[in-house]
Amino acid sequence: xxxxxxxxxxxxxxxxxxxxxxxxxxxxxxxxxxxxxxxxxxxxxxxxxxxxxxxxxxxxxxxxxxxxxxxxxxxxxxxxxxxxxxxxxxxxxxxxxxxxxxxxxxxxxxxxxxxxxxxxxxxxxxxxxxxxxxxxxxxxxxxxxxxxxxxxxxxxxxxxxxxxxxxxxxxxxxxxxxxxxxxxxxxxxxxxxxxxxxxxxxxxxxxxxxxxxxxxxxxxxxxxxxxxxxxxxxxxxx
Numbered sequence: 001x002x003x004x005x006x007x008x009x010x011x012x013x014x015x016x017x018x019x020x021x022x023x024x025x026x027x028x029x030x031x032x033x034x035x036x037x038x039x040x041x042x043x044x045x046x047x048x049x050x051x052x053x054x055x056x057x058x059x060x061x062x063x064x065x066x067x068x069x070x071x072x073x074x075x076x077x078x079x080x081x082x083x084x085x086x087x088x089x090x091x092x093x094x095x096x097x098x099x100x101x102x103x104x105x106x107x108x109x110x111x112x113x114x115x116x117x118x119x120x121x122x123x124x125x126x127x128x129x130x131x132x133x134x135x136x137x138x139x140x141x142x143x144x145x146x147x148x149x150x151x152x153x154x155x156x157x158x159x160x161x162x163x164x165x166x167x168x169x170x171x172x173x174x175x176x177x178x179x180x181x182x183x184x185x186x187x188x189x190x191x192x193x194x195x196x197x198x199x200x201x202x203x204x205x206x207x208x209x210x211x212x213x214x215x216x217x218x219x220x221x222x223x224x225x226x227x228x229x230x231x232x233x234x235x236x237x238x
Contacts, residue, residue, distance in 0.1 A: 040064040042235035047080050047092075050157065050177055051192025051213030053229070054092060056083035072101050074112075082118065090120030098130070108134050123150045128157075138162045153184030171198045173209065190214055207233045 040063070046053050047060035054060075059081075066076035075097035082092045098112020110132045117125045126149055132141035139161045148155040159177040166172055175194045196209025210230045 034070050036068045038066050038068075038237065040235050040237045042233050044231060044233035046229060046231040047082060048194075048209075048211050048229065048231060049092075050179065051190075051194070051211055054080075054082045054084065057229075058083060072099050074098055074100065082120070084118060084121050084124070088120045090118060093117045093119075106135065110134075126150055137164060151184065154182040156180045156182060166197075169200050171200070172196075173198060173207075203237045205235050205237070207235070 042062045042064075044055075044060045044062060046057055047055035047062070062078065062080040064076065064078045066074065068074045075095075077096070078092075078094040080092045080094075082090050084090060094114060094116050096112060096114035098110050100108055100110035102108045111130070113127065113129045115125070115127045126145055126147050128143045128145045130141055130143040132139060134140070141159050141161075143155075143157040143159075145155050145157075147153070157177060157179050159175065162174045164172040173194075173196050176191070177193070178189070178191045180189055190213065192211065192213045194209050194211040196207055199206045208230070209232075210228070212228050214227070
């Protein structure tokens with residue numbers, strides 16, 4: 001699917017897949033009953049970020065580590081293989097941290113921030129602040145960046161994510177996102193969407209997703225534009 005929010009499954013001992021860890025808050029954030037540390041290793045056929053490929057449409061090896069505190073604080077990082085600027089191989093490091101609390105009605109709110117850095121293109125580094133609200137089957141988030149991908153533009157990115165359990169081992173995922181330019185370079189507005197299935201067996205997961213992106217966006221660090229793309233990722237969580 002897209003790759004989308006910094007913390008995909010806060011308050012769980014393992015992530016469903018690395019693509020979700022970098023992309024969408026699918027199942028809702030919740031403070032852990034006790035402090036937890038979890039990690040993931042994944043192999044993805046394409047590294048999709050908000051509808052765009054940051055790996056030149058090629059495979060990407062990804063590593064993730066997350067900490068969920070019993071008091072609601074959480075933090076983590078994702079390291080993913082990329083190919084930017086004429087296909088040169090490198091890495092995308094995404095570090096994040098935030099605070100989440102459950103409301104009386106069962107919904108969970110969160111506030112946090114993230115920082116992205118690219119080994120082969122330091123000028124593309126940027127930070128974001130985000131706020132979210134999630135339930136058992138849905139999550140919404142709003143991200144603000146004062147310098148998106150180092151292009152001098154202030155942006156808002158809004159996303160809606162949903163998950164539906166089809167069985168104990170199969171989940172259906174859906175995502176819709178929209179990038180809005182507030183000021184700076186005049187980039188066209190764009191949206192991305194995706195849907196997929198996650199098959200889980202123990203600590204292993206296989207995810208098949210189809211992504212659609214409307215309009216190439218120059219803020220995405222010379223990313224490869226493919227309007228429609230099906231990708232597969234396999235992950236092991238610990």
